[in-house]
Each structure stands twice: as C-alpha cells, then as structure tokens.
Amino acid sequence: MGAAVETHCPYCSLQCGMRLEGRRVPEVSAWEEFPVNRGALCRKGWSAAGLYGGRDRLTSPLVRDRETGEWSAVSWDDALDRVAAGFRAARADRGPDGVAVFGGGGLTNEKAYSLGKLARAALGTSQIDYNGRWCMSSAASAGIRAFGLDRGLPFPLADVEEADVLVLVGSNLAETMPPAARHLDRLRERGGRVVVVDPRRTPTADRADLTLQPVPGTDLALALGVLHLLVAGGAVEEDYLAARTTGWPEVRESVAAWWPERVERVTGIEAHELRAFAAMLAGSPRVMVLTARGAEQHSTGSDTVLAWINVALALGMVGKRGAGYGCLTGQGNGQGGREHGQKADQLPGYRRIDDPAARAHVAGVWGVDPDTLPGPGRSAYELLDALGTPGGPSALLVMGSNIVVSAPRATHVTERLESLDLLVVCDVVMSETAALADVVLPVTQWAEETGTMTNLEGRVVLRQRAITPPPGVRSDLDVIAGLASRLSSVPFSTDPEEVFAELGRASAGGPADYSAITYDRIRDEGGVFWGGERLFAESFAHPDGRARMYAVEHRGAAEQPCADYPVHLTTGRVLAQYQSGAQTRRVRSLPDDGPFIEVHPLLAARLGVDSGDPLRVSTRRGTMSAPARVVPTIRPDTVFVPFHWVGANRLTNDALDPASRMPEFKVCAARLARVEEVAQRPSPDPVARA
Known part of the structure; x- marks a missing residue:
C-alpha cells in the first residue's frame, strides 16, 4: 500500500491530524502525535475517504447549452478559452467590476491567496468575497476593534482544560467539533464548570453545569445583564482595566440599566439563573468565554461579541493562561481563508486594501503598479444580490462554495445567479450551484493535493497529497494560473510550496505575517502558530498596547415575531x-x-x-x-x-x-x-x- 501520509481532515477548523494509506480509496488511521486531536476523529473524519471513488465525481470540463440544458464535455483548453472570452466580454461591457469572484473558507491558504491575486492583479476587479463572511466575520470585526487583531483563538485549544469556568455562547461543540469536546470532560474532571448558552438544549449541554436557553437574538442583552451584576457585586478587576484597556467608564455606565428583571423580560432567562451565572464568574480565578455562530450570525453579531469581550476584559481574563476570550471558527480554513485576500476589503497578511502602504507592498510582490489594484468591493451577500443587475457583475467565478444551499434568502440568490451572462463553477461534483453554471471545471479534492490550512488556533498545518487524482482533473491553482495566463501577463505558480513562499513575502509585516513559516517548519513542528502560540499576555495589538472596550446596546433581531409569523x-x-x-x-x-x-x-x-x-x-x-x-x-x-x-x-x-x-x-x-x-x-x- 505504500507509506502512510500524514495529513488533515477535510472538514471543520480543528483540522484534525490523520494518516492516509492506499492509492485509490485510502484508509484513514490515527495520527496520535498531532496535538490538536491526538488521534481522535469524529465520524465524518473516520469516513472522510468515502469521498473518493464515487460515480458522481466530475472528471471533465463541462459546458451547458442554455437552450436545451444539456451538458457537453470539452477539453480544458476549450473550457478555459470560453471562460476567458466571457470574462473579457463582461469587462468590455461593464468595466473591470463586470466580473466577480466568490471563494470559500475551505480553500487552502495557497488557493485563497491566488484567488485574491487573480481578482485584483489579473482581472482588476474589486468584486471578490467568500462564504467565510457567513462564518465568523462578526467575531473577526469585534476582535479587530477590541484587540487590534483577529485570530479566532489567541491560545491553543487545549488551554480550555485549564479554565475554572468555560462559557460557550452559541456553540454546539459536541456535534460540530466532537474531538474538541474531550476538553470539556477534562475541564470538569479537574473541578471546572461549563456554561452553555443556546436556545436549544444540545448534546453539548449534557456536558454543562449550567444551561441557559435565551430567546434567539438576545445573547447581547444577556451579556449586558451579566456585566451589570459583576459591577454591582464588585467583581470587576479595576486595576487591570486601568492598566490595559480604554473605554471602561462608558461601558460601566451603559450596563447600569440592565438589572436582572429587565434581562429576564428580554431574554427569557430567569433572574435567579442570571444571578447564579454571574456569581459563578465572579468567584472563579480563570474564566474563558468562547462564542460561535449562534451568537455571531445576527444583524447585531459584532456588538454581541463585543459585549462578551467586555465581560472577559472586566474580569481581567484576557491574556491570562486558561482564560480570556476566543471564537470557535467553523470552516476548515475559516481563519486563513480571510487572511490572504479573498475578502472584499483585504490584501494578503490581513492588510487593508485601502491602506496605501499595504497596496504598495503587495503590488511590489506581484510586480504590478499599486494604482492598478482596485479598492474595496461588495461583501458576500451584497455581491450576490448585485449579480446581473444594472451596474453589477454579469460574470461570476465560484471556487469552494455551494451558494445555492448556503446563502441566505437563497431563492433570491438563485435568481441572481440565473440572471448572469456567465457562471463558472469549480467543483468536484455537480453541486446545486454547479448545476446552474455555464461552465463547470472539475478540480482536485483534499487528499489529491498539497496545501496549508490555518486552524481555529491560528496553527498553520500542511495537508499533504496522498493519492493521485483521476485523469482529467486539475487543481484550483492550475485553473487560476490557466485563466490568468489568458487574461494578463502577471505570473502565477501552480506549485503550492512556491505559492506559499510568495504568500509569505506578500504577508510579511502584516497583522497575519506568515513570512517565517515554511513547509519544512510545519512538518518538523506539527504546525506553526502565526503571531506566536499565545497572544495578548503583555499587550494588545493596538498602537498603545491597550484593548478597546465599546458600549453596545441590545437592539434585537431585525425581524420579530408577529401575528402572522409568531x-x-x-x-x-x-x-x-x-x-x-x-x-x-x-x-x-x-x-x-x-x-x-x-x-x-x-x-x-x-x-x-x-x-x-x-x-x-x-x-x-x-x-x-x-x-x-x-x-x-x-x-x-x-x-x-x-x-x-x-x-x-x-x-x-x-x-x-x-x-x-x-x-x-x-x-x-x-x-x-x-x-x-x-x-x-x-x-x-x-x-x-x-
């Protein structure tokens, strides 16, 4: 069978280590030495090799006849020529922004970087975003505002075990990341306690000491009520706040009106439960708050995360080992995917695209004039909403996303996709989105290619190629380079290690600096944390080294129940x-x-x-x-x-x-x-x- 290849699961942001053996349909075995999961895998991980050998695998580029709906197999050159011609036509008709690009949080760092480079340097379009905007963008926004830096967990996941109280807000860890749930068990074995905040009593709550089930959309009000009680009980670390934060007086004043009975009316959490929760936090030397999609996927998600960050800061916990605040990233490369340029407002290294110095640095790496780089584009949903409209893009390239299933108000989004002059989808199967496309390009899967991912801890790991892809299939890097060569003179490599080295140069000096990370270091060290293993122990990433606290108010969901929708x-x-x-x-x-x-x-x-x-x-x-x-x-x-x-x-x-x-x-x-x-x-x- 050959030597086993050490690689990582194709699913969530844990990026659990595993070994693969076999040439066609590989067998999964444990990689006990990888520190994130120590050989443990969930059912999805153990069965991940089942993705291979299926009859519905795409192995040839396909072109759809719009009149008949029939598909025809074509050569790669024919397919790429058609796509390039369609993109040129869209640009001629509507300008550079006539073409849009939609990426995914499951793409490797190399693909995410190259996709952003394709959009900005080869196509010249500002219209690029990705489905990670739907994953943890609210936590990212709040983290940047509060700490000056966004890294989902600013500490290793194993630090969870050292907390005295762990608060999970909107996370069903036991079902979404089962190998991580063992940390909850070990925390409780050593006497720690777990609090779960979720409208549903999920399997994660079976591991909890306290479960709070608020009205959906009221997590922010709950955080305000908790902080009110911490202030009233004298549990706030005033010395820490004075030395390491700004904005505390305004925050303290803003929570004064959130007494327990008011919180009960808004959230449905009884006042005695809220008091018990606050008392648990007040009496614990190490408190850790972790938010996830349940708290973040709201029209008030950023403020909700800021409110929970305020709780962690007020207790003096951020920067303390076994304590603090973190976000549980969802998608496999949810962290790295937003760091290197497929987000509408960012360049590689988590640089802002409207920063002249950042533009000059990245343009220098790419060998282009900074003035030719576009500015910020539309965010993910706004981009999809604009497709095919006057002034919006008429052509779209989709890579690593199944928009028809995953987008909000999906019927409307599907109509927008159908209105395009050209829809191009890169996928391994005929997904619901690929079925709408004019051109479908068959690409490699996880075990058929090499590339890096950045997990929820900010640990950069290496997925290594274990099997040979079917004939007729190409990597996303090949697709990007093939299109770029037809549309511009900007060079693109198809070798993932070369692309990663270029990514390092482009990210050097940025907030997410990968310049010191190499494939060899990742192999030798079992993954490399960008920015260091633990952040914020001495200072925060703002110029003055202080965290920012923001007074936020509960507004509730954008749509409230009524007589017709109760x-x-x-x-x-x-x-x-x-x-x-x-x-x-x-x-x-x-x-x-x-x-x-x-x-x-x-x-x-x-x-x-x-x-x-x-x-x-x-x-x-x-x-x-x-x-x-x-x-x-x-x-x-x-x-x-x-x-x-x-x-x-x-x-x-x-x-x-x-x-x-x-x-x-x-x-x-x-x-x-x-x-x-x-x-x-x-x-x-x-x-x-x-």
Whole structure:
C-alpha cells in the first residue's frame, strides 16, 4: 500500500491530524502525535475517504447549452478559452467590476491567496468575497476593534482544560467539533464548570453545569445583564482595566440599566439563573468565554461579541493562561481563508486594501503598479444580490462554495445567479450551484493535493497529497494560473510550496505575517502558530498596547415575531453532515435522514402534529416542508431547521450586521402549519413564496 501520509481532515477548523494509506480509496488511521486531536476523529473524519471513488465525481470540463440544458464535455483548453472570452466580454461591457469572484473558507491558504491575486492583479476587479463572511466575520470585526487583531483563538485549544469556568455562547461543540469536546470532560474532571448558552438544549449541554436557553437574538442583552451584576457585586478587576484597556467608564455606565428583571423580560432567562451565572464568574480565578455562530450570525453579531469581550476584559481574563476570550471558527480554513485576500476589503497578511502602504507592498510582490489594484468591493451577500443587475457583475467565478444551499434568502440568490451572462463553477461534483453554471471545471479534492490550512488556533498545518487524482482533473491553482495566463501577463505558480513562499513575502509585516513559516517548519513542528502560540499576555495589538472596550446596546433581531409569523426560526448543523452537505451527503457510511423541523411538544400539540408528520415552515422569504421532530430540548417559541439541504436558507433573513456584513442566519420570524392545512389558508404576506 505504500507509506502512510500524514495529513488533515477535510472538514471543520480543528483540522484534525490523520494518516492516509492506499492509492485509490485510502484508509484513514490515527495520527496520535498531532496535538490538536491526538488521534481522535469524529465520524465524518473516520469516513472522510468515502469521498473518493464515487460515480458522481466530475472528471471533465463541462459546458451547458442554455437552450436545451444539456451538458457537453470539452477539453480544458476549450473550457478555459470560453471562460476567458466571457470574462473579457463582461469587462468590455461593464468595466473591470463586470466580473466577480466568490471563494470559500475551505480553500487552502495557497488557493485563497491566488484567488485574491487573480481578482485584483489579473482581472482588476474589486468584486471578490467568500462564504467565510457567513462564518465568523462578526467575531473577526469585534476582535479587530477590541484587540487590534483577529485570530479566532489567541491560545491553543487545549488551554480550555485549564479554565475554572468555560462559557460557550452559541456553540454546539459536541456535534460540530466532537474531538474538541474531550476538553470539556477534562475541564470538569479537574473541578471546572461549563456554561452553555443556546436556545436549544444540545448534546453539548449534557456536558454543562449550567444551561441557559435565551430567546434567539438576545445573547447581547444577556451579556449586558451579566456585566451589570459583576459591577454591582464588585467583581470587576479595576486595576487591570486601568492598566490595559480604554473605554471602561462608558461601558460601566451603559450596563447600569440592565438589572436582572429587565434581562429576564428580554431574554427569557430567569433572574435567579442570571444571578447564579454571574456569581459563578465572579468567584472563579480563570474564566474563558468562547462564542460561535449562534451568537455571531445576527444583524447585531459584532456588538454581541463585543459585549462578551467586555465581560472577559472586566474580569481581567484576557491574556491570562486558561482564560480570556476566543471564537470557535467553523470552516476548515475559516481563519486563513480571510487572511490572504479573498475578502472584499483585504490584501494578503490581513492588510487593508485601502491602506496605501499595504497596496504598495503587495503590488511590489506581484510586480504590478499599486494604482492598478482596485479598492474595496461588495461583501458576500451584497455581491450576490448585485449579480446581473444594472451596474453589477454579469460574470461570476465560484471556487469552494455551494451558494445555492448556503446563502441566505437563497431563492433570491438563485435568481441572481440565473440572471448572469456567465457562471463558472469549480467543483468536484455537480453541486446545486454547479448545476446552474455555464461552465463547470472539475478540480482536485483534499487528499489529491498539497496545501496549508490555518486552524481555529491560528496553527498553520500542511495537508499533504496522498493519492493521485483521476485523469482529467486539475487543481484550483492550475485553473487560476490557466485563466490568468489568458487574461494578463502577471505570473502565477501552480506549485503550492512556491505559492506559499510568495504568500509569505506578500504577508510579511502584516497583522497575519506568515513570512517565517515554511513547509519544512510545519512538518518538523506539527504546525506553526502565526503571531506566536499565545497572544495578548503583555499587550494588545493596538498602537498603545491597550484593548478597546465599546458600549453596545441590545437592539434585537431585525425581524420579530408577529401575528402572522409568531415563532422564532433558527438554523444550524447536525452531527453527520457538514456545511452545504455537498461532500458529506455523498458519503454512504454517514446517515442522511434529510431535513427536519424541530419543535417543542407544546407547539406540536397546538399544531396537532407528532414526530414524523409532514410540517411546513414559512417566512417572509420562502417555505419548506419536512418531517416534524418533536423534542423537549428546544424553547416552545422557537423552531430549528438544519441547513445542510436545500430549503433552510430559502427561509433565512438577509439583514446584515452593519460592521461585519454578516447576514442574520440565526433568527427570523416564522409560522408553522400541518401540510394538509396549508392549501386552505392564504398567505397574509404577498412576498411569501409557496
């Protein structure tokens, strides 16, 4: 079989180490020495090799006839020539911004970097963003404002075990990152306590000492109430705040009105529970707060994260080992994916694209005039919303994203994709988005290529090629270089190690500086932390070394329940599936029960439904039907739908956070009905879709 290759799981931001053996369909075995997971893998990781050998794998470029809808296989030169010609036509018609690029948080650092370079240096377009805008952009925005730097976890994940109290806000760690849940067990074994904040009582709550189930969209008010009680109880570290922060007096004044009874009215968390929570924090020498999508995917997500950062700072915890604040990044390269240029406002190294010095530095590495680089473009949803409109792009390249399933207000986004003159999708299978494309380019999968990823700790790891890709398949780097050679004279390498070295030069001196990291160092050290293993022990990344505290106010969700849409809808993940399901739904050993609608028994009784009965959920943007799943672990005023299948994001709200431009995936107003009743009741809202 040959020697085992050490590599990393293709799924979440843990980037668990694994070994692969075999030439066609490799076998997964444990890599016990890798420190993040020590050989542990979740079910998705153990079955990851099931992605290979499937009959639905794309192995030839395809072109769709718009009149007949039929697909034809073409040569690579023909496909790339067609794409380049289409891009030139769009630019001639609408200027450089007539072409748009949409990337993904699962792309390697090398791909993310090259994709940003393709957009800015070869196409000259400002219209580039990626699906990481929907992952942790609110936490990133808050981290930069508060600390001067965004790195999801500013410490190794294993530090969780050293906390005396761990607060998980909007994270279902046990299902979304199962190998990480062992840290909760070890924390509790040594006497620590876990608090889970989530509208649903998830499997993570089974490991908790205290579970709080707030009304969706009220995590910010909960944080304000906690800080109010910490101030009232004299639990604030005034010396730390005076020495290491600015803005505390304004924050202290802003929480004065958030007494427990007011918080109870807003959040549904009883005042005695809030007091018990605050007392737990006040009496603990090491408190760690970790936020995730449940707190961040809101139109107030950035402010919510700032409010929880204020709690951690007020306790004097940030920079202390086994304590502080962090964000649990979701996608495999959610951290690195936003650091190197596929985000609308950034250049490699987490530099701002509107910074003249940053533009000059990166342009020098690329060998282009800084004045030719475009400025900031539209954020992810705003970019998709503009497709095909007057003044918007008429051509789009998609790499590493299944937009039709993952975008909010997905029916509208699908219409925008269909309005394009040219849609080009790079994928390994005919995903829902690829099925709409004019040209589909078959690309390599995770174990067929080499490249780096940056995990949730800021640890840069190396995925190494373990098997040979099928004939006819090319890497994304080959696609980018092939298009660039047809559209410009800017050189692009297809060798991942060369691209990584160039990325290092482009990022040198930036906030996310990779210039000292090499493939050999990663192999020798089991991964390399950019910026150091632990941040903020001595100072923060602002010029004066102080953290910034911001007074924020609770505004609530952009869409509140009403007579026509009386319940809250929230979305999320399930254990066996990942993201849009384009990969996991094709692994036969993973259970795929399809979508469901989770409801509380009280709500189910009012509707007259039992588990398994067909149920329809509707919002102002769309409707979907699925079997009911009646459980006592969700709030009676809330319903939950997983987003791995087409349907859930037809319902979600496209209201955006003003700072991060994150859509409000996690809450909107909805109504439910038994399927047989729907035809008898007309919609009170003319924009609701049947």
